[in-house]
Amino acid sequence: MIGEKVKKLLIESETTLVKPAEQVAVVGIKNRLNHALLLLTTDKYAVVPVLDDQSKMRGLISMPTIMQTIMDIQDVHFEKLGDIEVGEVMDRDFPYVLEDFELEDVLHMLVDNAFITVVDREGYFKGIITRSEILKGTNRIAHEFEKKYIVKEKEIVAQ
Amino acid sequence: MIGEKVKKLLIESETTLVKPAEQVAVVGIKNRLNHALLLLTTDKYAVVPVLDDQSKMRGLISMPTIMQTIMDIQDVHFEKLGDIEVGEVMDRDFPYVLEDFELEDVLHMLVDNAFITVVDREGYFKGIITRSEILKGTNRIAHEFEKKYIVKEKEIVAQ
Numbered sequence: 202m203i204g205e206k207v208k209k210l211l212i213e214s215e216t217t218l219v220k221p222a223e224q225v226a227v228v229g230i231k232n233r234l235n236h237a238l239l240l241l242t243t244d245k246y247a248v249v250p251v252l253d254d255q256s257k258m259r260g261l262i263s264m265p266t267i268m269q270t271i272m273d274i275q276d277v278h279f280e281k282l283g284d285i286e287v288g289e290v291m292d293r294d295f296p297y298v299l300e301d302f303e304l305e306d307v308l309h310m311l312v313d314n315a316f317i318t319v320v321d322r323e324g325y326f327k328g329i330i331t332r333s334e335i336l337k338g339t340n341r342i343a344h345e346f347e348k349k350y351i352v353k354e355k356e357i358v359a360q
Numbered sequence: 361m362i363g364e365k366v367k368k369l370l371i372e373s374e375t376t377l378v379k380p381a382e383q384v385a386v387v388g389i390k391n392r393l394n395h396a397l398l399l400l401t402t403d404k405y406a407v408v409p410v411l412d413d414q415s416k417m418r419g420l421i422s423m424p425t426i427m428q429t430i431m432d433i434q435d436v437h438f439e440k441l442g443d444i445e446v447g448e449v450m451d452r453d454f455p456y457v458l459e460d461f462e463l464e465d466v467l468h469m470l471v472d473n474a475f476i477t478v479v480d481r482e483g484y485f486k487g488i489i490t491r492s493e494i495l496k497g498t499n500r501i502a503h504e505f506e507k508k509y510i511v512k513e514k515e516i517v518a519q
Contacts, residue, residue, distance in 0.1 A: 202503070245422070264423045335498060336470050339494060339495075340468060343362040348514075350511045351513075
């Protein structure tokens with residue numbers, strides 16, 4: 202359980218924590234790798250969500266994954282980029298939560314993941330939660346908590 | 361100013377917050393881009409520090425930067441990778457702090473940067489501070505703060 206007062210400063214609300222789907226760069230599962238590489242290069246993302254043609258969340262694609270696919274020991278086979286679909290090489294094991302997520306689950310998952318995907322119960326992509334948003338909350342707690350609250354150690358008070 | 365009690369849970373100490381230089385993947389400023397690309401692909405890093413031959417911190421190199429360098433409108437010129445040095449295209453405007461950094465500076469900088477470089481006063485690379493480490497602290501605060509402390513709103517108490 203997360204303390205109520207800490208939570209109040211950590212996030213404004215569960216809803217504003219989520220960067221909505223329409224603001225997130227994504228690629229289609231049937232896009233070719235050259236398209237995905239161009240998007241990742243242009244927008245400078247390390248990794249983006251992969252959606253199917255119904256906008257359901259299917260995986261993640263990263264630049265290292267694309268490069269590994271076309272690299273062998275001696276060379277990089279760039280000509281292959283137009284022949285391979287994103288769905289063939291994407292990472293299907295992506296971290297996600299449902300829309301009624303618990304903040305504590307998200308906090309744990311973000312220690313090891315740059316962002317967490319939010320999907321509804323049918324698997325439709327709803328948005329992402331980034332480390333950056335949580336770090337804004339961490340800043341608020343660090344700077345404001347002890348200004349707003351009187352904090353005493355429990356042991357001392359109990360004596 | 362960061363509250364003392366919040367800080368105690370947020371980080372164990374300023375020293376343990378830093379991932380030391382010898383554990384961080386880096387590239388040399390005179391390395392060619394093919395070497396840097398291989399490192400980024402193999403280790404799955406989005407961006408790594410660039411050091412000169414004295415181990416001084418000089419910049420950052422990312423996979424999007426490398427790809428942009430060899431891409432033009434119609435093609436990717438992979439053969440150029442062996443001719444270009446990292447130092448020619450790296451990002452020289454990197455976020456950094458000195459070893460006696462203030463935690464609040466780091467917290468602010470991490471909202472917009474995946475990691476912060478730590479250097480000494482001569483510019484030697486000492487390590488990095490990652491979002492992941494701060495998120496571990498955020499988890500500790502979220503879960504333990506109100507268990508360890510009695511927290512009261514200041515306005516109510518002041519009445």
